Amino acid sequence: MLETAAFYADGLAEELIGRVVARVGRERLFIVTKLLPYSLANEDSAIKAVQASLRRLRTNYVDLLLVYGIHEILPIQHQIRILEMLAEMGYTRYIGVGSYRVKDLKEAIESVRKYSIVVNQVVYNVFNKRIERDMLPFSIKNNILVQACRPLDGGSVVRHPLLIKIANNYKKTPAQIALNFLISRPNVAAIVKSEQKNHVLEIGGAMGWRLNISDIELLESL
């Protein structure tokens, strides 16, 4: 799963993923990209925006297309209908949202006609558990995957004494502990950013095992 956005580095991030597509083959990847709400202002602008992303990504469809953030004027209902149109046209398999609050997500769910909102991408990490109050229970109830962005708090988790202590007990690293905590929750996946191969391999080691309940409770108290 590779996650990017039309607006990262003016499209360069999508172009880099396009090179990966050309090298490893489209069918081996699950590609997620994001558009900003203004791109969904009307049908023409939305089609142009998604086609530009697909050109950069060197593919004719993405697996998941998100609208990221709230627009002051453009209603959510309108944006979701346009996303559905793009799915209907075959540009994406699934649709979702990013940085939505519960009330926005409710509105999005009520706006869909044929498709489902499958993802909400929100900040979630061991230091910032705000979504546990209402967003996470709401997402679980409505079968929406939370994609935790900023899952390592930008990398700062590796310096926290409690994470270092727990990591030593498991012979894991603090980053792996921080990520395992997130994915121990139902309906939560983590999207980590790294530019270093050794970090990417380390991130892979966050999966395939579980923290004990007592350590999860310690991390809950952070």
Ligand SMILES: NC(=O)c1ccc[n+]([C@@H]2O[C@H](COP(=O)([O-])OP(=O)(O)OC[C@H]3O[C@@H](n4cnc5c(N)ncnc54)[C@H](OP(=O)(O)O)[C@@H]3O)[C@@H](O)[C@H]2O)c1
């Ligand atoms: N931040 C947001 O508000 C936001 C919003 C929407 C979507 N997202 C998505 O979420 C992704 C991740 O968010 P983020 O980049 O803000 O935060 P993040 O993933 O929590 O942190 C990334 C930082 O952690 C470092 N890192 C990665 N693996 C590490 C490891 N094993 N050990 C130590 N440090 C490590 C990275 O450095 P190296 O590169 O040197 O490894 C990078 O500086 C983004 O790429 C984006 O696609 C974020």
